[in-house]
Amino acid sequence: xxxxxxxINADIIVCTAFIFLxxxxxxxxxxxLDLVDPIGKALDTFQVTDLVYTALRDDPAPDxxxxxxxxxxxxxxxxxxxxxxxxxxxxAVVGIDxxxxxxxxxxxxxxxxxxQDSLLELAFANTKNLVLAxxxxxxxxxxxxxxxxxxxxxxxxxxxxxxxxxxxxxxxDFRVNRxxxxxxxxxxxxxxxxxxxxxxxxxxxxxxxxxxxMKNQLLIANxxxxxxxxxxxxxxxxxxxxxxxxxxxxxxxxxxxxxxxAFNKIDFxxxxxxxxxxxxxxxxxxxxGYMGExxxxxxxxxxxxxxxxLNKKFAGKSFPDMYGVVVHANIVSMILNETYVEILxxxxxxxxxxxxxxxxxxxxAFVFHGMKLWWDGLSVVIALGEMIFLYFISxxxxxxxxxxxxxxxxxAFIFLxxxxxxxxxxxxxxxxxxTLGKLSPMGSYK
Amino acid sequence: MQKFTKFIKKLFLNDYVYCALxxxxxxxxxxxIPINKELTEPFAEALGxxxxxxxxxxxxxxxxxxxxxxxxxxNTSRMGNAELAAMINQLNQYQPAVIGINEVLHQxxxxxxxxxxxxxxSNTKELVFAAKLKDFNDSTRQWQAIEHxxxxxxxxxxxxxxxxxxxxxxxxxxxxxxxxxxxxxxYSKANYRGEEMKFFASxxxxxxxxxxxxxxxxxANEYEVINYIxxxxxxxxxxxxxxxxxxxxxxxxxxxxxxMGYLGESxxxxxxxxxxxxxxxxxxxxxxxxxxxxxxxxxxANIASQILNDDHIYVVSDDLDLIINIVICLINVIxxxxxxxxxxxxxxxxxxxFTLIExxxxxxxxxxxxxxxxxxVNLNPSIVxxxxxxxxxxxxxxxxxxxIQKLTVKYxxxxxAEKRMxxxxxxxxxxxxxxxxxxxxxxxxxxxxxxxxx
Numbered sequence: 001x002x003x004x005x006x007x008i009n010a011d012i013i014v015c016t017a018f019i020f021l022x023x024x025x026x027x028x029x030x031x032x033l034d035l036v037d038p039i040g041k042a043l044d045t046f047q048v049t050d051l052v053y054t055a056l057r058d059d060p061a062p063d064x065x066x067x068x069x070x071x072x073x074x075x076x077x078x079x080x081x082x083x084x085x086x087x088x089x090x091x092a093v094v095g096i097d098x099x100x101x102x103x104x105x106x107x108x109x110x111x112x113x114x115x116q117d118s119l120l121e122l123a124f125a126n127t128k129n130l131v132l133a134x135x136x137x138x139x140x141x142x143x144x145x146x147x148x149x150x151x152x153x154x155x156x157x158x159x160x161x162x163x164x165x166x167x168x169x170x171x172x173d174f175r176v177n178r179x180x181x182x183x184x185x186x187x188x189x190x191x192x193x194x195x196x197x198x199x200x201x202x203x204x205x206x207x208x209x210x211x212x213x214m215k216n217q218l219l220i221a222n223x224x225x226x227x228x229x230x231x232x233x234x235x236x237x238x239x240x241x242x243x244x245x246x247x248x249x250x251x252x253x254x255x256x257x258x259x260x261x262a263f264n265k266i267d268f269x270x271x272x273x274x275x276x277x278x279x280x281x282x283x284x285x286x287x288x289g290y291m292g293e294x295x296x297x298x299x300x301x302x303x304x305x306x307x308x309x310l311n312k313k314f315a316g317k318s319f320p321d322m323y324g325v326v327v328h329a330n331i332v333s334m335i336l337n338e339t340y341v342e343i344l345x346x347x348x349x350x351x352x353x354x355x356x357x358x359x360x361x362x363x364x365a366f367v368f369h370g371m372k373l374w375w376d377g378l379s380v381v382i383a384l385g386e387m388i389f390l391y392f393i394s395x396x397x398x399x400x401x402x403x404x405x406x407x408x409x410x411x412a413f414i415f416l417x418x419x420x421x422x423x424x425x426x427x428x429x430x431x432x433x434x435t436l437g438k439l440s441p442m443g444s445y446k
Numbered sequence: 447m448q449k450f451t452k453f454i455k456k457l458f459l460n461d462y463v464y465c466a467l468x469x470x471x472x473x474x475x476x477x478x479i480p481i482n483k484e485l486t487e488p489f490a491e492a493l494g495x496x497x498x499x500x501x502x503x504x505x506x507x508x509x510x511x512x513x514x515x516x517x518x519x520x521n522t523s524r525m526g527n528a529e530l531a532a533m534i535n536q537l538n539q540y541q542p543a544v545i546g547i548n549e550v551l552h553q554x555x556x557x558x559x560x561x562x563x564x565x566x567x568s569n570t571k572e573l574v575f576a577a578k579l580k581d582f583n584d585s586t587r588q589w590q591a592i593e594h595x596x597x598x599x600x601x602x603x604x605x606x607x608x609x610x611x612x613x614x615x616x617x618x619x620x621x622x623x624x625x626x627x628x629x630x631x632x633y634s635k636a637n638y639r640g641e642e643m644k645f646f647a648s649x650x651x652x653x654x655x656x657x658x659x660x661x662x663x664x665x666a667n668e669y670e671v672i673n674y675i676x677x678x679x680x681x682x683x684x685x686x687x688x689x690x691x692x693x694x695x696x697x698x699x700x701x702x703x704x705x706m707g708y709l710g711e712s713x714x715x716x717x718x719x720x721x722x723x724x725x726x727x728x729x730x731x732x733x734x735x736x737x738x739x740x741x742x743x744x745x746x747a748n749i750a751s752q753i754l755n756d757d758h759i760y761v762v763s764d765d766l767d768l769i770i771n772i773v774i775c776l777i778n779v780i781x782x783x784x785x786x787x788x789x790x791x792x793x794x795x796x797x798x799x800f801t802l803i804e805x806x807x808x809x810x811x812x813x814x815x816x817x818x819x820x821x822x823v824n825l826n827p828s829i830v831x832x833x834x835x836x837x838x839x840x841x842x843x844x845x846x847x848x849x850i851q852k853l854t855v856k857y858x859x860x861x862x863a864e865k866r867m868x869x870x871x872x873x874x875x876x877x878x879x880x881x882x883x884x885x886x887x888x889x890x891x892x893x894x895x896x897x898x899x900x
Contacts, residue, residue, distance in 0.1 A: 041733035042492035055484035174735035301719040307735065312484070316492025317627075317725060318735060377845020380837050419794030426790075 011429075016361045018428055019420045023413065042316040045176045048391055049398045050309040053243060057399050059260060060244050063333040065202075067091075067264040067280045068247055068326065070291040071098065074268050077116035080123040082271045082288070087126050089281035095131040095198040097165055097289035097325045100152040117155065124159040129201040132160040133194060136184055145185040163197035167306070167327065168238075177306045177327055179238045182214065195331035202285050203336055210335045213239070240341035242334045242402060243310050246322050248295060263329050267295040285332060289325025342403045349406055356410040360386070364421050379418035387411050466779045468846060469831065469838045492733065495627055498809050498825065500727040502817035503674055505810075513680045514751040516654065518542070518702050519743055521709035522549060523686040528559045531566035533689045533706070540699035544572035544653040546646065548707030548743045551575075551595035560598060567599055574649045575600060576707075576746075579638055588637045628725045629740075631669045632749055634662070647749035650703050655754055662753050671759035671822055673752045674728050678709065678744045681751075685713045703750055707743030759816070762823040774828040778804070782839045797836035804832050 069086065071079055079098065086094065100120075108115045124130055138147040149164070151157055168179055182193045192200075200207040214237050245262025264280045290304050305320035306327060312318075334340060344352070367378050390407040397403040520537070522530060530551075537545060553560050567573060577594035594600065636643050644652070644659075652659040682698045708722050723738035724745060730736075752758060762770070782797065789796045808825050815821050 038496040038733040044734045051485055055482055313488050315488045316495055316733060373848055376840040376843060380840045
């Protein structure tokens with residue numbers, strides 16, 4: 001007890017508060033170093049946990065329950081033929097990430113082409129558990145909801161479940177695709193994300209479990225009942241994607257012909273000709289979408305590709321690495337395998353950070369007072385060692401337990417601690433004593 | 447002589463030099479730590495692709511450079527051979543000095559169409575085709591293969607031999623299509639199986655100003671730094687339809703270099719990604735994720751402009767670079783050491799501010815010298831040195847030197863103690879032996895004759 005009292009004393013608390021105050025003041029200084037900060041720019045989209053995906057973890061086993069089907073540049077007639085071919089082998093669920101928002105009957109009539117919409121309608125009618133893409137349109141900042149929903153044309157929609165395909169990262173955006181909104185709202189009507197609907201049709205239990213993770217169901221209800229008019233950014237129902245892998249990746253972690261693809265795959269040609277292994281379709285989830293002109297085409301850039309944490313070139317210039325439809329497959333796989341990413345509750349994260357900071361103030365104060373001669377050198381070594389250790393811990397948490405721990409605050413604190421602690425003991429503390437002494441009615445303060 | 451020796455000793459055997467050596471040694475140690483390459487390589491590549499001189503283009507002179515009206519860029523879009531022929535015929539009416547074709551032309555299979563194109567090409571006064579060299583042999587320093595247009599377009603039939611053969615210019619740059627690297631250099635000449643070839647843009651410039659090209663070739667550099675003046679807005683640029691419909695000012699063509707090449711479907715409908723687009727130092731986002739910013743043809747226009755205007759970059763030699771960097775590093779060690787001793791408790795704050803200011807000054811200074819005087823000096827080592835110097839100085843004075851001093855004192859004390867011990871021991875031994883000697887001394891008392899009778 002005596003020992004505890006000795007190390008946790010008012011001095012340590014005041015010192016910690018002083019350092020927090022200084023860091024807060026420093027963080028409020030607006031410095032625009034954008035023009036001369038290449039390191040900051042190069043690492044703009046980088047997160048420490050990306051290292052787990054790109055360098056540390058062993059590739060997870062492929063998810064054989066999901067089959068990716070590339071539609072290439074097929075027209076509606078081609079997609080109908082492909083679908084008919086797949087349907088012969090009774091897939092469990094078919095999700096098509098294509099926007100069928102326009103009725104093309106007139107176009108076919110004017111150009112004297114056979115009405116492909118009818119062929120596609122027929123194919124849809126024969127498909128069990130079909131999910132078609134919808135799109136949330138025009139986000140309303142004031143209500144925090146979307147104003148409208150683009151749907152497949154009614155003749156298609158009648159045979160399908162609709163699910164929105166919007167991802168948080170827009171096309172032509174350089175942000176890395178990390179998070180999703182499993183549900184969203186269009187004028188109070190709740191819409192569900194494309195991979196969530198696919199998962200639900202395949203395994204209701206697993207999807208239920210996933211949905212119950214939503215921050216709190218009350219919030220969903222509240223949103224629905226319009227009780228929350230101005231949703232806070234933090235209250236958005238976000239989930240972090242845990243990526244299993246890619247297919248046909250330009251960066252080489254999977255090859256065209258090897259077994260390293262994270263999912264089964266069928267190209268449109270083999271799909272239409274029926275030359276694929278039927279086991280890839282029987283009872284499986286088939287997700288159809290554009291994955292290049294052919295699936296073996298490793299075009300290194302494409303308008304439909306996104307940046308993901310799997311990108312081997314996580315810093316600086318790089319090409320996007322994953323087709324949008326493969327991102328959906330990763331989400332389905334995450335839901336069905338329950339490989340969610342847990343994010344440490346912000347409050348717990350805050351408390352952990354505070355504890356780390358206080359412990360560090362104690363350690364540094366001990367070195368400052370007890371080993372004065374070595375202080376300058378030791379403070380640098382300890383700070384460096386601790387920063388590396390904290391990042392190491394966050395990597396271990398993510399790799400083995402899929403827990404995202406934000407240690408950035410602690411790292412920033414430790415980086416500045418040595419300098420600020422010296423300031424406190426040499427100037428702030430004597431200054432504080434002097435001021436309190438002046439204010440004290442006793443005339444002196446100890 | 448004594449004074450000089452003293453000066454040299456003072457210069458090289460002082461704390462600052464030891465401190466600099468300590469910082470260099472630590473930096474070297476960091477580079478040899480065995481770390482998973484997949485962890486570190488992307489960082490190294492990202493930073494390696496950045497050059498401070500890029501700031502010269504993006505920050506200092508982006509708006510300063512004037513347009514070059516001697517060069518006209520024509521977008522060939524995805525036009526077929528017939529349309530290409532029509533475009534060339536249209537341009538030829540206004541007598542360009544030379545037409546450069548940055549396309550690999552293939553026969554369409556339609557004899558009539560191809561003949562029209564051959565005819566259009568043969569009516570061109572001066573014509574330069576771009577060709578791509580392939581398979582570089584490192585040992586012979588020669589290229590082994592070449593990709594160029596079909597020979598029907600390059601070796602004209604006999605009935606129209608009045609027109610000179612088309613020149614083939616080399617179009618290779620350092621960057622490959624799949625590279626993320628920024629295009630900064632071009633080969634000034636190349637050896638294709640023993641035959642010396644000039645760069646595409648040099649061939650074009652030679653027709654307009656041969657003396658400038660001669661001067662350029664005298665520089666005899668294997669490769670040159672591209673001194674960009676800007677994207678296609680810095681040149682007269684025409685879209686395919688504008689040329690076909692004659693919607694351009696004829697005076698903009700007469701006597702000018704016309705470079706025909708792909709600049710997207712149309713100038714208005716520019717894609718973010720394109721196979722023919724490259725990253726250049728003009729890219730506003732100079733270090734992070736970004737779209738490539740310049741079509742290949744526009745890069746060639748920039749190079750042609752650089753040659754025509756004698757606007758070349760002087761690259762400081764590696765030796766001079768090394769000396770400049772060592773001097774900067776030593777000056778910084780002296781400055782930071784002085785600050786460390788003088789600033790006391792304020793050292794940490796001052797060192798951070800000082801580091802920040804100095805890095806900005808070094809970055810902008812390099813960029814300024816590059817953009818204003820066309821001199822490229824590599825101060826990256828100095829910047830890395832300054833970046834870590836504050837912390838390393840603390841390690842040197844606060845840990846390394848203290849440890850050395852402690853060890854030295856300990857050694858001296860131990861040495862002194864040993865000496866004393868030896869002395870004591872020897873003294874003891876001496877005194878003992880003296881005593882023994884004394885003890886052993888037998889006093890020989892002289893015999894005294896006691897015989898009284900004698």
